[in-house]
Amino acid sequence: MMKKAVVWDPVMRSSARKYDPCIQIEKGRCKIKCEDCKITLIADRFLGEEFQREILGKLGKSKGRYPYVIIVDTLGCNLRCWFCYAYKFFDKRSAEENDCEISYVSPTRLAEQFACKIRKLSKFEELLKIAEEKEKKDGGCKGAVKHLKMKLPLMRVRISGGEPIFSNKETLLDPIDQNNLIISTIKFWLQFFEELDKHIGEIKKEGKLNIIEKNKIKNKEWKGDLPFPTCIAERPGRLNVRFDTNGILFGNWKVAEAFIGGLFDLFKQNKLNNLFIQIDYSFKGATPVEYWWSQRKKLPVDSSKINFDYKLDEHPQWNGYKNIIEVINKYCKQDKSFSDCVGITVEKGIDHHIPYKTYLYCREALNWSKFSEKTGIKFSVVNNPIEMFNWRNWRPKTCFIENGANIKIIDKNGDEFDLSKNPDIDEFDSFRRKHYPDCYFLIYPIDEKITLKKKQKGIRKRLPPSQTKLVEIIPTGWVFSGSPVNWKVALKEMKWGLKKKHEKIWKRIRSGDYVLFYVTRPYSRIIGFARVKKIVEEDLPLWPDEIKEHEVKYPLRIIFEKVKIIEDWNKGLKPSKLNVRHGINPIYERQELETIIQNLSKL
Known part of the structure; x- marks a missing residue:
């Protein structure tokens, strides 16, 4: 067998x-x-x-x-x-x-x-x-x-x-x-x-x-x-x-016929009554050149080669998709109810990770909207963004580098940090922290593997005074993020709370620091700002989920003063250049912080 x-x-x-x-x-x-x-x-x-x-x-x-x-x-x-x-x-x-x-x-x-x-x-x-x-x-x-x-x-x-x-x-x-x-x-x-x-x-x-x-x-x-x-x-x-x-093998008509035809035979024999076979077809690029970039690391990435004037048959994955559709339609014409047994959905096999400003190949690549217009394909909800970082420590994932890729950071002035030329992961991290959020990331294939340089455990690397700022960057302000219900309590009590896991970052908050108030859905906007008065640790339940469960979930409290809140939260500011995650978020760019405060003061 x-x-x-x-x-x-x-x-x-x-x-x-x-x-x-x-x-x-x-x-x-x-x-x-x-x-x-x-x-x-x-x-x-x-x-x-x-x-x-x-x-x-x-x-x-x-x-x-x-x-x-x-x-x-x-x-x-x-x-x-x-x-x-x-x-x-x-x-x-x-x-x-x-x-x-x-x-x-x-x-x-x-x-x-x-x-x-x-x-x-x-x-x-x-x-x-x-x-x-x-x-x-x-x-x-x-x-x-x-x-x-x-x-x-x-x-x-x-x-x-x-x-x-x-x-x-x-x-x-x-x-x-x-x-x-x-x-x-x-x-x-x-x-x-x-x-x-x-x-x-x-x-x-x-x-x-x-x-x-x-x-x-x-x-x-x-x-x-x-x-x-x-x-x-x-x-x-x-x-x-x-x-x-990935559909490549279905590009052979005999393979598509054998698979779909075999399912039709089971259906006619009354042996396919309880399953719906959903073929999930994953395209690896919106253009032929993007597909080949995914397979051949020797091909240099050049945005000028991205062209949507190609014939559909030139895309290596198109014939497989076309064959599956044609064979399914062929058997559905014989018996309409066969459509209850098999169907096809199409997913973006890879995509940029826009919320984290991470781009594959180049910023012009993977234009799935144009691909959809050209082919008439409607994509499924399945989401496959490229994830560059291990989010626990914000270090780049080494699996891309081991497979022959490079990661590049480019800031708003065009300054670059190229990991293939500077294979020091700590210097990479320092550059990222200094220029975030005014930078973006590119991941693209190269024809060699990078050997990353890392700090040896237990040995503190001493840097000259001129480089010290690159290693320890002091935030210029903070964004507190929470639900509308929690913000109503916070503004009444004039304090915000964090979980124990945020203790290290909580201790970095200083009296006089600016904080921005970000309220999550359905508003998803910055609704005000304040100055930090002091930080304290408390054991009194305050927020609705704490009171309901009789448990102090957010013991690390931040008392604030000099509060400015806009009345209509729907008119708040969208954090276009800030990376806002739940809880607390540091702001490193003083100019961006000052611009937001000025704009909020006008509302």
Whole structure:
């Protein structure tokens, strides 16, 4: 029997540590109970904020409250995108070097594992007990119980990782056709869909999976009163199965015909009654040259080469998309109800990260709006921005550099810090802090790997006095960010509060410092400013969530005076050049701070 290689990365699928009942934690390391199972339950963070709010209502406005997905990652890919988050799954060697676990499973066994996971999720009280035990043992599981109690929806089953229909001798064992591994792999997945459909039918009869149509909860608040797990369906009564692909192999008509035609055969044989196969097609560039930039590091990045006058067939991924659409339409003409079994969505396989002013290749690249106008494609809500920083310490992610990329910072005066020419990560960090927020970042491929220079642990690097300011930059002011409800309390009491985790930055606040008041949705504006009088630590509940839970969550208080607040918060200022995150945000640019204060004073 055919067996396909599947893989699990405990680092990438880190939220499984919290929520998956099959993940055991031994000496700080995660381990799945069944040795051959690599299926995990994770939080689905790729759906985008708009979709979160649309489905979850008020719950979707809070970061970290993500619905769930049951996922398996396949090993092996026909592309080598240097920015790919799944670079560990390119091949067996990559997986082994990055401490990923590999298993070979038959289609029948893989379907059984997905069914087993869904059945375990239906035992909700048991699920909570396991999460409680994890929270006691492991700090990384904090908040798991609270999240599970919200009973957020199960959005889909997902086949991801590398390219699911790609195979070679190390990723597919005992193929049906030794001379055509791709067709053999397609037959693997068709058999898997058939077996999974049987299991889902049985689970629905057992009452262990609740499926609700998307349009029945659209624009309504998720109240968490539905049975767990509840799946939000694209088609009535069918579990969503997202099948990720880059589509290159579907550029061969025979491959597209074998896959879609095989699904149609299952449909006609009445073997596809409980699944909706959602082919998720990921474009790696809006133009042919951007696609080749993703694959060939020797190609120099030049914005003048970005041209939308190309013929669609020149884009390496276009024919695959066209073939899938044509074959689906062909079979839907034979039977319209086949559209309930299969569909295609298209996602931006990569994008700039505009909120953090991070650009891939150059600022003119990845114009997805123009691509959409040219092709008529409407993109899905899935969000894949390139993330340059590890947000805990704001250091650049070394995986890009290790894969042959460079990171460049450019400030408003055109001054640059090029990491490939100055491979000192501490100097890079100092330049970033000095020029933020008046700078932007470029990530682009180069034909060599950079060896980063880092400080040795335990050794303090002494710098001459002239360079000291680059290392320790004193903020010129602060932005306090919070909800409208919390600001009403804060302005009444003339104080703001922070959590214990902000103690280090709280201690840097000085009497006389300017603070700006930023109120979050639905206003998302700066509504006033004040001067700091003093900082104190208090143990009295003050804000609504503290009073409700009888717990002091924000003990680090900042007393302010000389307050200026505008009456109509809708007329507040948008922080165009400030990076505002929840809680407290330092301001390093004095001129920007003074401009905002002057503009607020006029309102």
